[in-house]
Amino acid sequence: xxxxxxxxxxxxxxxxxxxxxxxxxxxxxxxxxxxxxxxxxxxxxxxxxxxxxxxxxxxxxxxxxxxxxxxxxxxxxxxxxxxxxxxxxxxxxxxxxxxxxxxxxxxxxxxxxxxxxxxxxxxxxxxxxxxxxxxxxxxxxxxxxxxxxxxxxxxxxxxxxxxxxxxxxxxxxxxxxxxxxxxxxxxxxxxxxxx
Amino acid sequence: xxxxxxxxxxxxxxxxxxxxxxxxxxxxxxxxxxxxxxxxxxxxxxxxxxxxxxxxxxxxxxxxxxxxxxxxxxxxxxxxxxxxxxxxxxxxxxxxxxxxxxxxxxxxxxxxxxxxxxxxxxxxxxxxxxxxxxxxxxxxxxxxxxxxxxxxxxxxxxxxxxxxxxxxxxxxxxxxxxxxxxxxxxxxxxxxxxxxxxxxxxxx
Numbered sequence: 001x002x003x004x005x006x007x008x009x010x011x012x013x014x015x016x017x018x019x020x021x022x023x024x025x026x027x028x029x030x031x032x033x034x035x036x037x038x039x040x041x042x043x044x045x046x047x048x049x050x051x052x053x054x055x056x057x058x059x060x061x062x063x064x065x066x067x068x069x070x071x072x073x074x075x076x077x078x079x080x081x082x083x084x085x086x087x088x089x090x091x092x093x094x095x096x097x098x099x100x101x102x103x104x105x106x107x108x109x110x111x112x113x114x115x116x117x118x119x120x121x122x123x124x125x126x127x128x129x130x131x132x133x134x135x136x137x138x139x140x141x142x143x144x145x146x147x148x149x150x151x152x153x154x155x156x157x158x159x160x161x162x163x164x165x166x167x168x169x170x171x172x173x174x175x176x177x178x179x180x181x182x183x184x185x186x187x188x189x190x191x192x193x194x195x
Numbered sequence: 196x197x198x199x200x201x202x203x204x205x206x207x208x209x210x211x212x213x214x215x216x217x218x219x220x221x222x223x224x225x226x227x228x229x230x231x232x233x234x235x236x237x238x239x240x241x242x243x244x245x246x247x248x249x250x251x252x253x254x255x256x257x258x259x260x261x262x263x264x265x266x267x268x269x270x271x272x273x274x275x276x277x278x279x280x281x282x283x284x285x286x287x288x289x290x291x292x293x294x295x296x297x298x299x300x301x302x303x304x305x306x307x308x309x310x311x312x313x314x315x316x317x318x319x320x321x322x323x324x325x326x327x328x329x330x331x332x333x334x335x336x337x338x339x340x341x342x343x344x345x346x347x348x349x350x351x352x353x354x355x356x357x358x359x360x361x362x363x364x365x366x367x368x369x370x371x372x373x374x375x376x377x378x379x380x381x382x383x384x385x386x387x388x389x390x391x392x393x394x395x396x397x398x399x
Contacts, residue, residue: 008261009263012261013261016259016260016261016264016268017264017267017268017271020256020271020272021271024271024272024274024275027275027279028275028278028279028282031279031283032282035282035283035285035286035287038286038287039282039285039286039289042285042286042289043289046289123293125296127371127372128230128231128234128294128371130368130371130372168368169368
C-alpha cells in the first residue's frame with residue numbers, strides 16, 4: 001500500500017491539478033483560436049442578414065456579403081440603405097425588454113421615416129415555441145409597408161392598417177415587441193436626422 | 196469474458212440502468228431542450244460526445260488522480276469537452292447554437308456525465324469506459340428524442356420544423372412549455388416501468 005507522505009497528500013495533488021489545467025487550457029485555447037475567424041464571420045453575417053431583412057431587400061443566402069456591400073452604408077448608430085427602387089431607406093437597431101430578457105431588433109424605414117420596410121429579430125430569450133415565434137416570417141412580415149404606431153391584437157383579428165396580429169400563447173412577448181417597435185418608430189427621425 | 200463485459204456495459208445504460216428513466220439523472224436538460232426535435236438531436240450528439248470522451252480520458256489518467264481532488268479533475272475534463280462542443284457549434288452551426296443558447300454550457304452540470312465518471316470511469320479501463328460513456332449518452336438520447344418527438348408534434352403539429360399535422364389539429368400549447376416535459380417524462384417512465392421493467396421483477 002502507498003504510504004501517505006506529505007508529498008503525496010499535499011504537494012502532488014497541486015502539481016497534478018496544475019498540469020491537468022494547463023493541458024485543458026491549451027486545448028481549449030487552440031480550438032478557440034482556430035475557429036475565432038469563423039465565429040466572427042458568422043456574427044457579422046448574421047447582423048448583415050438582419051439589416052437586409054429589415055430593409056426588405058431580397059438576397060441569396062450565399063450572397064449576403066456582396067448585396068450588403070452594394071446597398072448598405074454604416075452611419076453613426078444607424079444604417080443607410082439603397083432600396084430596390086433606388087429610394088433611400090434607413091435601418092436602426094434597437095434593444096428593449098422582452099418577457100424573459102432583452103430583445104434586439106433591426107427596424108427598417110422608407111425615406112419618410114414613418115412607413116416601415118420591415119423588421120428583423122437579432123436576439124431574444126422568449127419561450128421556445130411560443131414567444132420565440134416572433135422570429136418567424138409570419139409575424140415579422142406583417143410590418144412591411146405599414147406605418148406605426150402599431151397596436152397588437154389577438155392572432156387572426158388584425159384588420160386596420162395599424163393593427164398587427166399578435167401570437168396566441170405569447171401575449172406578454174407580443175406586447176413587449178409592440179412597445180419596442182413603437183418606441184423605435186417614435187425615435188427614428190431623431191436617431192437618423194440627429195438631435 | 197472481455198467481450199461479454201463490453202456487451203453488458205453497453206446494454207445496461209440502454210435498458211434497466213437507463214440514466215434518465217431508471218436513475219432519474221439529467222432531468223434538467225431533459226425538460227429544457229425537448230421542445231424541438233432538431234435542438235434535442237444536436238444536444239444529444241453533444242452529450243454523447245462529452246460522456247464518451249470525458250469517461251475515456253478520466254479512465255486513462257485514473258491511476259494518477261489523487262483521491263481528494265478527483266472531483267475537480269472530473270469537472271475540469273468534462274468542462275473542457277463541453278467547451279469544445281460549444282465552440283464547434285458556434286463556428287459551424289451558428290443557427291442551432293443560437294437556439295440552444297445556454298444549454299450547451301449546461302452539459303457540464305449534467306448529472307449523468309459526472310455520475311458515470313465517478314461510478315464507472317475511475318474504476319474501469321479506458322476501453323470499457325468509452326463504451327459505458329457512449330452507451331450512457333445513447334441511453335439518455337433516445338429517451339429525449341422520444342419525448343421531443345411527442346412534444347413537438349403535439350405542441351406545434353410539426354416535426355423538425357416541417358408541418359405534419361393538418362388544420363384539424365389544435366396545438367397543445369402546454370406541450371412546448373416546460374410543464375409539457377414533466378407530463379411527457381412522467382408518462383414515459385410510467386409506460387417503461389409499467390410494461391417492461393415490471394415483468395422482469397415478477398420473473399425473479
